[in-house]
Amino acid sequence: MEHASTMTRWGINLLAAALVLGGIANTGSRAGAAQIAQATPTCAGDRPASLRSAMVPTIPDDLHIVDLMTSASVRIDVAESGDVRGAAIERSTGDARLDDEALRVARLSKFTAATKECQPIPGSYLYEVTFWPDR
Numbered sequence: 291m292e293h294a295s296t297m298t299r300w301g302i303n304l305l306a307a308a309l310v311l312g313g314i315a316n317t318g319s320r321a322g323a324a325q326i327a328q329a330t331p332t333c334a335g336d337r338p339a340s341l342r343s344a345m346v347p348t349i350p351d352d353l354h355i356v357d358l359m360t361s362a363s364v365r366i367d368v369a370e371s372g373d374v375r376g377a378a379i380e381r382s383t384g385d386a387r388l389d390d391e392a393l394r395v396a397r398l399s400k401f402t403a404a405t406k407e408c409q410p411i412p413g414s415y416l417y418e419v420t421f422w423p424d425r
Contacts, residue, residue: 345395
C-alpha cells in the first residue's frame with residue numbers, strides 16, 4: 291500500500307485504474323499491461339488557449355475611479371509554452387497609467403497554449419483587464 295499512496299501523491303492513481311479494469315494490474319500478465327495502456331487518455335484534439343492564473347490589477351494611489359468601472363483590451367501573443375511573448379493595448383482606458391498596469395497584468399498572467407492536432411501552437415488573443423471603482 292505504501293507504493294500506491296506514493297503514486298497517488300504524484301497524481302497517478304494506478305490503484306484506481308486497476309480497480310476500474312477489474313484488478314488486472316495485480317495479475318502481472320502482459321494482457322493486463324496492454325489493457326492499462328489502452329485506458330490511458332488520448333489527446334483531446336484542438337482546443338483554444340486558456341487562462342491558468344490571472345493577476346489582479348492595482349490602481350495607482352493618486353488615481354481614484356469613483357463613477358464607473360473601466361477596462362483595457364490587451365492583445366497578447368502566447369507562445370507554445372504558454373508564456374506571453376508580447377502585449378499591446380488594443381483598446382485604451384483613456385489613462386496611460388491604467389494602460390501600463392493592464393499591460394503589466396497581461397504579461398504576468400499564466401496561460402495554457404492552444405493546441406492543433408494535439409500539439410501546442412502560438413496564438414494572438416484579446417485579454418480584458420478591468421479596473422473597478424473605489425468603494
